[in-house]
Amino acid sequence: MSVMERLPELTADFSDQKKAQIYKFSVSLANAYEEVIDILKKHDIKISTPSHFKVLTLDPRTAIQAVELAEKMFYIEDIKKDPKKLCITAAGIIKRMGQCDALGVAYKDPETGLCYDFIFSQREFNKLNLEQALEKHTPAPEEAVKSSAEDIKAHALEILKMFDSADDAERINAIIDKINPEFSEKEILLQAFREAFGLPDDSLVSEKIDAVLGLTDTEEKGMSRSHSHEGEVA
Amino acid sequence: MKFLEKYDFTPEDIDELIDVTPKKIMNEIKKSQKLVEMNLGYLKDLGVNTYVDMFLNYTDVFFMDHSNFKEMLDKYEKDSLVEKLNANYKLIEFL
Numbered sequence A: 001m002s003v004m005e006r007l008p009e010l011t012a013d014f015s016d017q018k019k020a021q022i023y024k025f026s027v028s029l030a031n032a033y034e035e036v037i038d039i040l041k042k043h044d045i046k047i048s049t050p051s052h053f054k055v056l057t058l059d060p061r062t063a064i065q066a067v068e069l070a071e072k073m074f075y076i077e078d079i080k081k082d083p084k085k086l087c088i089t090a091a092g093i094i095k096r097m098g099q100c101d102a103l104g105v106a107y108k109d110p111e112t113g114l115c116y117d118f119i120f121s122q123r124e125f126n127k128l129n130l131e132q133a134l135e136k137h138t139p140a141p142e143e144a145v146k147s148s149a150e151d152i153k154a155h156a157l158e159i160l161k162m163f164d165s166a167d168d169a170e171r172i173n174a175i176i177d178k179i180n181p182e183f184s185e186k187e188i189l190l191q192a193f194r195e196a197f198g199l200p201d202d203s204l205v206s207e208k209i210d211a212v213l214g215l216t217d218t219e220e221k222g223m224s225r226s227h228s229h230e231g232e233v234a
Numbered sequence B: 001m002k003f004l005e006k007y008d009f010t011p012e013d014i015d016e017l018i019d020v021t022p023k024k025i026m027n028e029i030k031k032s033q034k035l036v037e038m039n040l041g042y043l044k045d046l047g048v049n050t051y052v053d054m055f056l057n058y059t060d061v062f063f064m065d066h067s068n069f070k071e072m073l074d075k076y077e078k079d080s081l082v083e084k085l086n087a088n089y090k091l092i093e094f095l
Helices: A005-008 A022-028 A036-043 A050-057 A058-073 A077-082 A083-087 A090-103 A120-129 A131-136 A149-162 A166-178 A187-198 A203-219 B002-007 B012-022 B023-031 B033-046 B050-058 B059-063 B065-072 B077-087 B089-094
Strands: none
Touching: A005 A036, A022 A090, A022 A149, A022 B023, A022 B059, A036 A050, A036 B089, A050 A083, A050 B023, A050 B050, A058 A083, A058 A090, A058 A187, A077 A083, A077 B089, A090 A120, A120 B012, A120 B050, A120 B059, A120 B077, A131 B077, A149 A203, A166 A187, A166 B002, B002 B033, B002 B050, B012 B050, B023 B033, B023 B059, B033 B050, B033 B065, B033 B077, B033 B089, B050 B089, B077 B089
């Protein structure tokens, strides 16, 4: 079946007012992937208004990755409320979450459990003027050193060995390669392990990361370090 | 997307557009640049100041044929329409 043939299925719950607006979003419908309809259905994400058709134009692989990341990073309910948020670059969302975490800034409404809008918009995030606070934020010693990708992967392997999962090294390394290198090493390792293993509680991994980075810090005492403020705090 | 600067899109706005817009829709913007400009220009000339947010969130609407786009807006009393769209750009979805 084509997307147009599935339009009745997609719009079954639309009010008459919403059905009357479908024509305005016909370009998205013309560019939609049928597979994305099934991906959304599988994850119980409903198209509830014509402006949501935009999400159907995502490449199916991108859509799957975006949904899985939203589930792993606990913002899937935000996606269900507004599927268009799936179109937003996930790395940016996670970076803003990390920056809020670093500063102790709450990014979820305690009553609804949904993320505030600034998590989904760099423009809105910039309005918070957190840049100055981020620059002033003193990173913990283990975050002060910018590590190379090879160092990070070596540390990841040490952590995997602690869990007797050295065989997963290749998978973790592939994820590390995709993560924004401006994040701190600890953030990169946490995100990689979260994505690889879908951890609802990453406190144990976090402890292991602290241990590995702490050991490395001791080993490298006395060697020169370069400090970079740009992108230092995730 | 540099053409958007003519309509007061800042570099930050353009970055946001790239961040929230699937590739296929970005390609449509490039293909339909003249049409997009006509529709953006019409809103700007009307006095609507929320057209940047409209474009970011309801890009599809700007691919409408220009005469249909105008007709959609001209149905309403101009001052009232501009006031309402400036207060809530999301109304564009339901005009």
